[in-house]
Amino acid sequence: MSSDTNQYFLNCNEPSWGCWSVVRYLLDFQSTVLAQFSSRAEAEAHLRFLQRARPDACYEVVFTEEETNARH
Secondary structure (H helix, E strand, O other), rough: OHHHHHHOOOOOOOOOEEEEEEEEOOOOOOOOEEEOOOOOHHHHHHHHHHHHOOOEEEEEEEEEEOOOOOOO
């Protein structure tokens, strides 16, 4: 990937309050996260790319909020 593309993917080691994920739904009520972004617009752009590349698959953009470490 180019460095321009890498800036939109989240670094999972950095603390954050949440992220936008592109999810692919599979059979038997399963799903998998394909990519995570800090920007909703970037996640939706990636979703459009995936829908053009594989129109038969089911994708969705979802927001995932990080749990706080308040519970000890």
